Amino acid sequence: xxxxxxxxxxxxxxxxxxxxxxxxxxxxxxxxxxxxxxxxxxxxxxxxxxxxxxxxxxxxxxxxxxxxxxxxxxxxxxxxxxxxxxxxxxxxxxxxxxxxxxxxxxxxxxxxxxxxxxxxxxxxxxxxxxxxxxxxxxxxxxxxxxxxxxxxxxxxxxxxxxxxxxxxxxxxxxxxxxxxxxxxxxxxxxxxxxxxxxxxxxxxxxxxxxxxxxxxxxxxxxxxxxxxxxxxxxxxxxxxxxxxxxxxxxxxxxxxxxxxxxxxxxxxxxxxxxxxxxxxxxxxxxxxxxxxxxxxxxxxxxxxxxxxxxxxxxxxxxxxxxxxxxxxxxxxxxxxxxxxxxxxxxxxxxxxxxxxxxxxxxxxxxxxxxxxxxxxxxxxxxxxxxxxxxxxxxxxxxxxxxxxxxxxxxxxxxxxxxxxxxxxxxxxxxxxxxxxxxxxxxxxxxxxxxxxxxxxxxxxxxxxxxxxxxxxxxxxxxxxxxxxxxxxxxxxxxx
Numbered sequence: 001x002x003x004x005x006x007x008x009x010x011x012x013x014x015x016x017x018x019x020x021x022x023x024x025x026x027x028x029x030x031x032x033x034x035x036x037x038x039x040x041x042x043x044x045x046x047x048x049x050x051x052x053x054x055x056x057x058x059x060x061x062x063x064x065x066x067x068x069x070x071x072x073x074x075x076x077x078x079x080x081x082x083x084x085x086x087x088x089x090x091x092x093x094x095x096x097x098x099x100x101x102x103x104x105x106x107x108x109x110x111x112x113x114x115x116x117x118x119x120x121x122x123x124x125x126x127x128x129x130x131x132x133x134x135x136x137x138x139x140x141x142x143x144x145x146x147x148x149x150x151x152x153x154x155x156x157x158x159x160x161x162x163x164x165x166x167x168x169x170x171x172x173x174x175x176x177x178x179x180x181x182x183x184x185x186x187x188x189x190x191x192x193x194x195x196x197x198x199x200x201x202x203x204x205x206x207x208x209x210x211x212x213x214x215x216x217x218x219x220x221x222x223x224x225x226x227x228x229x230x231x232x233x234x235x236x237x238x239x240x241x242x243x244x245x246x247x248x249x250x251x252x253x254x255x256x257x258x259x260x261x262x263x264x265x266x267x268x269x270x271x272x273x274x275x276x277x278x279x280x281x282x283x284x285x286x287x288x289x290x291x292x293x294x295x296x297x298x299x300x301x302x303x304x305x306x307x308x309x310x311x312x313x314x315x316x317x318x319x320x321x322x323x324x325x326x327x328x329x330x331x332x333x334x335x336x337x338x339x340x341x342x343x344x345x346x347x348x349x350x351x352x353x354x355x356x357x358x359x360x361x362x363x364x365x366x367x368x369x370x371x372x373x374x375x376x377x378x379x380x381x382x383x384x385x386x387x388x389x390x391x392x393x394x395x396x397x398x399x400x401x402x403x404x405x406x407x408x409x410x411x412x413x414x415x416x417x418x419x420x421x422x423x424x425x426x427x428x429x430x431x432x433x434x435x436x437x438x439x440x441x442x443x444x445x446x447x448x449x450x451x452x453x454x455x456x457x458x459x460x461x462x463x464x465x466x467x468x469x470x471x472x473x474x475x476x477x478x479x480x481x482x483x484x485x486x487x488x489x490x491x492x493x494x495x
Contacts, residue, residue: 001145005320012182012324013159016175016331020163023171029365032168033100033343035257039173044258045270047176048251050183050328051336052244053278058183058329059136061279063302064228065286068213071228076279078237082245083272087265089416090246093484095261101347102252102412109415109479111423112352117430118411119348122249123341125404127376130337131383132400137330138384141323143307150385156327157381160334165373169257172335179328180274186325187281189318190310194288197313198295209287212294224447236450239457240401243409245271249340338377342369345376398449399441406456407433414464416481421468429464433457 030036039047064072099105103122107115134153142149163171198205210216220230245251245268258264289305300308310322346369350357359365407430414421414429437456440447478487 002316004317008317008320008324016163019174020167020171024166027168027366028362032366032369035170039257041263041266043173043177044254044264044267046180047173048254049271049274050176050180050332051250059140061282062286062306065283066290066302066305069228070216070283071230073283074230074233075237078234079241079275082238082241083268085242086245087268089481091255091264094252094255101344102249103348106415114423114426115348117427118408119344121404121408123344125401126337126341127380128400130333130380131387133333134330134384135387137326140307141326144311144323153384156330157334160331161374161377164335164339165370172339176332179332182328183325186322187278191281191285194285198292205288205291208291224451227448232448232450236453239453243405247409247412249344250336253340338373338380341376342372399452402452402456403434403437406453407460410457410460419480420472422471424471425464425468428467429460432463433460
């Protein structure tokens, strides 16, 4: 580690804490939770992208390509199909109903029990996601910097909790924007350096990679056990994307912070554009490393290829920038998770079920919220220290999010499009879908992780529809997507 590397890392940490301090003045509840609804499209879009493109992804994509598969690129097709669904279906619902959380809509549509169930599924999903994402990237940082992994997790957790607790959503979102530019710069520089070190031109390097591996781009074999199978990537990534960007409080909170509905929609398109920059870059880095180490005659573990290359071949300053990008990815996973979980616990549970516990003064409420941020942060960081012994972190993360996120998405789809869905049907379907997916993830450990998304979503949807048809009432809700759009037909999309 060169002094320039330490300078790069120190500069990033100073910037993040400074943002928390700068935005921490004159905090109100609405400012803390929704940045007072004043954020622009660039901040919304880049924050959504940087937050949900987690540190897991930063580590995983180069590793997958190093193993000989660029098939993860199929997820870009799925995300491209997902984005119009978010833009034209989910964002208008939340912005026009002026929800404070995504799950508030479910109470209006069904009952408070469905709201609490959905919010509870989200809390479990997000805490598990935070722990796995933090562990994965901290492992890489520890290898490159030659420091204990637990020390990395705890140190970054403290910093992320600090600026989130001080600055609220505005600090979190602007930190996400900084993160996006940091890791995009690192991706471009790292790709250029890998190509230069290989001694080959980009076309020749890519040709060597394709000739050395089979089924590099596609593999439509109908198999549940095939790693990176195209069907699993298309179906699983599409459902995962719709759930993450449409039914997850992390993303919804950013849409609600936007100045207008149209601002949030433009931000969603910008999020897709950011994916098309970062994901191909990471995959090409992995492909380049595969050719480089093959020509060197070295055998490298997939998840160690990029950290090893960074440690021995990055010039002074660039190693620090690479570590800063990983630190940014870790802290973005932590800050967005603890902030959105805190919002859900306060709005969906305390305010709704225990309104007498809400302080009368706004300043007292902000103090309570900040205390809860610290508590949730300690739990999440503590769990991240113990993820390793459980097994493959990517598989664990995908299975956990599928078990909770798949049924959660099914609840929203039923609410928006199945007019005759009932409270008992939706409630039973969501619980059954989560239970079935968790059970299968334990007994079928050989199945590729992304298959658990259609399993979780599909089982919850089918069970909920069947029970709803048996228990339906004559009255039909007007709070479906079509009903909401008709009720707000006089409201311009920029309102």
